[in-house]
Amino acid sequence: MYFTRTELNALLALYSRHVAKGEWRDYAIGHEPGMARFTVHRHTHERPAFTFVKLAPRSANAKPDFLLYDSDRKIRQSTSLLEVLSIFDKKVKLLST
Secondary structure (H helix, E strand, O other): OOOOOOHHHHHHHHHHHHOOOOOOOOOEEEEEOEEEEEEOOOOOOOOOOOEEEEEEEOOOOOOOOOEEEEEOEEEEEOOOOOHHHHHHHOOOOOOOO
């Protein structure tokens, strides 16, 4: 299992935006049978801040699953990587008092 060029470009674009903000510093890519993993780190020697996982389809006609973990907690799952990445596009709203 591996990330396609389009998927990797989307992950690296998100990574670059957070590096520019000073939030992320390092990343790693891992491949195993049935799974690809992209991890981002706030500091080089820390545990991953977030892990993006691509799982092999369960059947020949199925799409792969994409999962997002915050440390060890799964926070999003979809068959669309862009839907998983959209969690980082949420704007913070100011509440009036």
